[in-house]
Amino acid sequence: MEWLNRLMALDRRWIFLLVAIGTALPIIFPIGFKVSVTPPAKALFDRIEQMGPDDVVLLSFDYGPSTAPENDPMADAVLRHCFSKRVKVVLLSLFPIGGVTMADQSLARVLRDFPDIRRGIDYAHLGYKSGSQATMKQMGEDIHRVFPTDRYGMALSEVPLLQRVRTYDDMKLVVSFATGIIGEWWANLINAQFHIPVAVGCTAVSAPKYYAYLQSGQMVGLLGGLKGASEYERLVIDRYPIVEAAYTRAGLYTAIKGMDAQTIIHTLILLFIIMANVAFFAGRGRAAQAKR
Amino acid sequence: MRFLRLQLPLLLTALAGLIPISAFFISENATRVVWMKDRLEKYMIIIASFAILLGVVNVVQSNIRKIERRQKGWPYGAFLLAGLLGMAFCGIMGAARIGPFQGIGYTPDGGRTPFQYGAEFMFSPLQATMFSLLAFFMASAAFRAFRARNVEATILLVAAGLVMLGRIPFGEMILGGHPFLARLTDWMMDWPNAAAQRGIMIGAALGAASLSLRVIVGIERSFLGVEKSE
Numbered sequence: 001m002e003w004l005n006r007l008m009a010l011d012r013r014w015i016f017l018l019v020a021i022g023t024a025l026p027i028i029f030p031i032g033f034k035v036s037v038t039p040p041a042k043a044l045f046d047r048i049e050q051m052g053p054d055d056v057v058l059l060s061f062d063y064g065p066s067t068a069p070e071n072d073p074m075a076d077a078v079l080r081h082c083f084s085k086r087v088k089v090v091l092l093s094l095f096p097i098g099g100v101t102m103a104d105q106s107l108a109r110v111l112r113d114f115p116d117i118r119r120g121i122d123y124a125h126l127g128y129k130s131g132s133q134a135t136m137k138q139m140g141e142d143i144h145r146v147f148p149t150d151r152y153g154m155a156l157s158e159v160p161l162l163q164r165v166r167t168y169d170d171m172k173l174v175v176s177f178a179t180g181i182i183g184e185w186w187a188n189l190i191n192a193q194f195h196i197p198v199a200v201g202c203t204a205v206s207a208p209k210y211y212a213y214l215q216s217g218q219m220v221g222l223l224g225g226l227k228g229a230s231e232y233e234r235l236v237i238d239r240y241p242i243v244e245a246a247y248t249r250a251g252l253y254t255a256i257k258g259m260d261a262q263t264i265i266h267t268l269i270l271l272f273i274i275m276a277n278v279a280f281f282a283g284r285g286r287a288a289q290a291k292r
Numbered sequence: 293m294r295f296l297r298l299q300l301p302l303l304l305t306a307l308a309g310l311i312p313i314s315a316f317f318i319s320e321n322a323t324r325v326v327w328m329k330d331r332l333e334k335y336m337i338i339i340a341s342f343a344i345l346l347g348v349v350n351v352v353q354s355n356i357r358k359i360e361r362r363q364k365g366w367p368y369g370a371f372l373l374a375g376l377l378g379m380a381f382c383g384i385m386g387a388a389r390i391g392p393f394q395g396i397g398y399t400p401d402g403g404r405t406p407f408q409y410g411a412e413f414m415f416s417p418l419q420a421t422m423f424s425l426l427a428f429f430m431a432s433a434a435f436r437a438f439r440a441r442n443v444e445a446t447i448l449l450v451a452a453g454l455v456m457l458g459r460i461p462f463g464e465m466i467l468g469g470h471p472f473l474a475r476l477t478d479w480m481m482d483w484p485n486a487a488a489q490r491g492i493m494i495g496a497a498l499g500a501a502s503l504s505l506r507v508i509v510g511i512e513r514s515f516l517g518v519e520k521s522e
């Protein structure tokens with residue numbers, strides 16, 4: 001059983017190499033695995049689909065560069081959906097470590113495909129504010145007092161879209177793209193106290209905890225990790241063929257492309273686990289035999 | 293002295309805790325309480341900003357100490373301080389709009405300010421790189437530690453395997469396109485997972501509520517740096 005000993009003592013650098021190859025190859029040569037849609041993503045899509053050009057959605061960028069590969073595609077997809085339907089969007093960030101940069105970059109990426117969308121009329125960008133929970137609660141009283149100026153230094157009273165948006169009552173939905181606990185606060189604090197529907201786009205690792213909020217009705221939709229983002233991309237592309245051109249643009253990172261890499265890596269990790277357990281049980285069997 | 297060190301902070305803590313709770317339950321017509329609650333929420337936003345400053349001071353102090361004592365990895369500490377001071381310099385100069393430092397975001401013509409340049413082309417890729425390394429360690433850890441050693445570990449292993457397969461298209465492919473694994477994963481997330489998560493959340497909320505109550509009534513005083521008996 002020489003092979004068993006060698007397998008158990010496998011240098012972890014071989015594992016690192018396989019993970020690197022498994023990630024890089026599908027990104028360089030996309031496979032195009034089929035993406036199936038789950039109910040939590042469809043629920044958020046349907047919620048925005050029911051809105052019209054007079055409705056306002058608040059998008060909160062509560063993540064930083066560390067989780068951008070998961071959160072960026074979902075933020076882009078929801079923004080593209082809103083702009084396709086001409087639903088008005090208010091952006092902000094409550095995450096201190098790069099949140100506002102994520103909002104800037106997402107907006108810049110999406111606006112390339114929507115040249116007729118106008119700042120201040122179709123969307124407004126509030127920028128970053130510290131104080132998370134307190135800021136969120138104060139926004140329920142008066143957004144203009146919490147954010148005296150927008151991201152570009154303009155007084156909120158001079159931004160046409162924000163002249164009619166002062167509290168959560170003037171909006172139809174909050175979507176938080178979150179990496180930490182801020183997404184939970186939107187659900188358990190703002191939905192509970194101000195009754196505005198909340199949806200969260202989170203990293204895969206934090207998705208399980210949001211199912212409790214989803215089931216209790218405190219959230220109306222959930223995009224869990226890269227899978228959730230790819231589902232939303234699929235829904236938007238299928239409903240708005242005009243958006244498909246943006247998603248097929250060379251060099252653009254999308255969740256659908258990222259799912260190829262995730263599929264390979266999940267499979268690889270499962271194989272590692274199976275191999276290690278086979279070796280573990282075979283080793284235990286040998287040890288038991290030797291004892292007898 | 294005892295008043296300043298103990299009684300006044302305890303009184304302030306009790307008021308800061310009781311006012312928002314009272315305002316939540318009483319009528320909005322009680323304008324004085326609602327006004328005080330609004331004030332406290334504003335103060336919280338300001339205090340949160342100072343908490344960031346406190347963190348910066350702490351990082352600077354601990355790294356200066358590390359460099360002075362030439363502790364293991366001190367060059368990393370020096371690099372960290374250089375980055376922190378460099379970004380702070382660009383940020384402060386940008387906020388004051390001095391020379392080429394015109395703001396901390398984008399310039400009116402869409403160009404990047406030095407602070408934005410640092411955030412976008414240094415900070416963002418570095419943070420993304422740090423997080424990306426997790427994938428390698430997770431794969432290695434799964435190989436080395438994820439063993440079906442007992443019943444609990446086996447249940448965890450099987451559940452994890454099913455969810456990992458159910459969340460990728462490969463799960464459907466091995467069943468000839470049938471979405472059984474995806475549906476099973478949805479069921480596992482909707483029921484056993486949500487039930488367990490709810491239990492954890494309720495437990496944590498009860499713990500937080502009881503700890504808050506202890507702080508408000510002055511039983512828990514460790515945050516003041518004093519013992520209960522004082």
